[in-house]
Amino acid sequence: MTHVLYGTAGLASWLATATDHGVTLLVDAVVAQNPIMDRIRREIGKARRHETLIELDGPGDVDSVHRLAAQLTGTGLVLAVGGGSLLDQAKLASLLCGDRDAHRRLTVRQRSGMLMLPPSAERALPLFAVPTTLGTGTEVSMVACLAYPEGKRLITGDCLRPDLAVLDPVATATLPAELVSEGVLEVLFRITSGYLGDHEDRPTEDALVETLAALVVREGYAAARALAAGGRLGDALLLEIAKLSGLTHNEILHVGRPAYANKGWMIANELSTGLGTRKMSAIAVVMPELWRRIAGGDDRLGSARRLARLWTRLRAAAPAELPAHPWQGIITVIDAWGVNRSLRADTATLDAIAGRTVRAWGTGLPMLGALTRDDINDFLTCAVLPAAPHDSRVTGARVITT
Template sequence: MTLVNRCRVHRGLDALPRLAAGGTGPVLLVHDAALDGNPGLAACHRLLAQSGAPVRVVPVPGACSLDDARALAPRLTGGRLVVAVGGGSLLDTAKLALAVADPLVARILAAPQRSGWVLGPDRPRPVPLAAVPTTLGTAAEVSGIVSYVHQEQKRAFTSLALQPEAALLDARCTEGLPGHLLVEGALELILRGVGPVAGSTGPWTAADEAALGLGAEAAALLTGIGATGAATAAERTALAELSVATQEAQLLQDRLPFTVKVWFLANNLAHRLGLRKMTALANLVPGYWRHLAARDAAGADRVARTWAALRGAVLAASPTAPAPLPADPAEGFAAWLALLGVTPAPAPAPADTEAVVASCLRMWGGGLPMLAGLGAAELRLLLGDLRVLRPPTPAYRAGALITSHRGGRKTP
């Protein structure tokens, strides 16, 4: 067991009976309604039954909006513990539903405001929360942030009070995870780890080295999975551990807030076009890295060192790759996405481009710190790069390797 801020991370599900002991009322087993047949969910049922605590099962559809959280909140009252089992969207919905039980938080979340970044108070939730992820890479099980939709905006809400009391990682929960979700999850944790390395402007630090080491380890795992055509329990466990590690203090120290500015553009692009978040983010990275490299010599050095670490890990893990990855960071990352079979993001039509740019400036820019340094012209260029930075045909598709779907879903 390790501690990430205030969240205790357990390896396996065996801690569930102990977490369910004591208190009054039932354990509320909240799960994605699409998880029927998931062996991890079945194990949660068995272990909670062994605890002797009464269990109330609460299936939940997959979306994550403020209205979804408000509808779920009354169903989570009167329990001793909430056990949330599902992908990032389900875990975010459970976190948000428990938060809106506090009238102050509910008012903050619904209040009209320009910024899409909502800060919440650190106030105790009414029921402890244990998070059991069935997808990889989101780190929703240990984070103090949720993404939610309200009034046609996809906002971010952050508060220490959102962080679960416990997270339980078990490979049974990700058994049968479809290949495209496996690839997305690995890419998400890689980009969350190395994104601040590429985007920072200060001197090189130990946190930079640690983040590149984590990213390289995840890239090697992803390459090995693609080469063998299977994801073992050990590989899924390793990716889950690396995802949690991206939230640990040693990777977050010496970081200024909002160093990964492309996340905000990807958030609004995905919401506008109905894309999966990682489809938008991964495809925007090549153009964003090119922008960072052109900023100054330090930016070029950081981007080059970031890609060199990932490229080296990929080539070492797959010496017989179909084609070498270019050394240029933008071209190389784009080629890697093609090799992994990541779906290209469609280049937005002019009207969509202007809508995304306007929403980004309203929610994250125009004097707000999230997009500081990126104006309308730069955002248009990054969106325009979606037309030119992706090879048209992948050499192979890791995303087609694992086809059964028991891991849960994650909405755009």
């Protein structure tokens, strides 16, 4: 379980638990000048701990994580400050410092897009996480994403949960508007996908998901209004979005649900990798198509009945009128929040991505269930715009009608 601290006040008491080896401050190079750094350094000073600074630049891959693990050897505690990619690298590198079996598991060649660490895996170093972006919730989660030559892998294990997460609005106050909007959409996508991919009603868990999803919609519109007015989000709103992001990883929301209910994430992951786009650019085009197919009765992707129930709750939570059809409604929400939901690709590229998707998550692996390469190819063809001449990544707009 990850302890959560709201604001940096009190961080010094946690840092005082570090050994005499001191604190390694692991920082994303793009946020090295973020005002949150002054607050953190004051807390390190209060704890009377020696600071060693390591700046990371770039998304990282399996090789860079192993190099980072070597740099962390001998430290007493890792304090990681940055976006989702940096925090994921910190989680994996701090694990590798003391677990040789984890090293073997992370380097073994396999086609699966998921790598599960055993319950016996233990992280040798205490890890504190300070997120500077919104949406991933990786600061409290048991998962990490990492780039491999074959594509991105999802690595999961209890040992990856940080010991402490520090949520401070100062850390996210300077985020560009599009990253704020994308972060809120990512929270909504994550919390709804497992719910929709489950065909069974679970009264307690479902009520919690519906309540949290309604709150995300409310806060998403509040953020969109503030950004459209040319202002910045207030500290209270930034903190609420960060709280909701972390809560979506709470195990109570997922008790009893199928392990691989969120098939949309797998498709979006491979689409993002195949087109070299940001994850949320892919999710913004996958989510409407996913909901359209679920509403149309494709029970391999989710429950139409549960989607209708959830959408009734989300429509009531929105401050603006939304279409009655869920898939049309989610398009309206995405557009209102200012998230770009347009990607272009040619047919050969989409077919190759479909092949990568079933190789990593299907054809004998359980994640995609009965979905075939043809199914994924058809899904992507409907979700993604045809390539413009000489350019498979030009943005545009697509409206699907039935």
